[in-house]
Amino acid sequence: MNQSMTYEEFQRRVSSVILTENGNCPVTPVIQMLQGKWKLQIIYELCIQSPMRFGELKKMLTPITNTMLTNALKELEGDGLVHREQYNEIPPRVEYSLTEKGRDLLPVFYAISQWGMKYIP
């Protein structure tokens, strides 16, 4: 599959079976990677402000719990979307930021925001 594809080309080809039939669909695995109550929201917060400390993220995402935020961040780090930087200070300070891979999701949020501005009252 091409590395780049215009939107018009996508519109044409999405109607054929090309994208899914070859078991190499570029959409389904991404959808699955971003599943979960918090992952997209965390990435979006980090799009808005980066880096962010654990406590700042937690405040923005209230009512998220420590456990949920920790787990989601670990998975996002494991997927290479988020970078964790730990400073050995007391009290501890840990900063989270998006990697390039994570920042490259910005067009997705742009598309979502366009839809939202059209349809959300």
Place this chain on the structure above:
Amino acid sequence: MNQSMTYEEFQRRVSSVILTENGNCPVTPVIQMLQGKWKLQIIYELCIQSPMRFGELKKMLTPITNTMLTNALKELEGDGLVHREQYNEIPPRVEYSLTEKGRDLLPVFYAISQWGMKYIP
């Protein structure tokens, strides 16, 4: 907020607090609306082919169960993304298709596919 916004404008403004602070964020509610294991996949299948019968969808989304597919479709219909057309035949025939509101999510899938083509091996 503007009804339309270029990507460059989005890049600039997403870093300010404008998008979220006023309680009228065009991203967060959309993310929440599309949560769940199957919703995005169903919409994506309907982007590829529409209309589709219940049984066809079920086959494409194997191993989804009747219950899950029914529930997800009901919620998508409730959100106005999917249209359900029932034909009173025996055996019954029901066709699902995207509404305009649903089709307008296509740019989101395009953005996702661009990311996927870059990062999925």
Place this chain on the structure above:
DNA sequence: TCTATTGGTATGGTTTTTCGTACCAGATAC
């Protein structure tokens, strides 16, 4: 009469997510 068909529903059980609470280190300020 028996079977197959489709698009579901109903029921109950299992598994996965999510939540609430308590707890920790180790320095600093009181």
Place this chain on the structure above:
DNA sequence: GTATCTGGTACGAAAAACCATACCAATAGA
């Protein structure tokens, strides 16, 4: 000596999601 700060962890409980199975209507065809 005690409370405070941060970024977590550990544990069990609750909630939500998910699943398997059985079942239904109503007609057509064998």
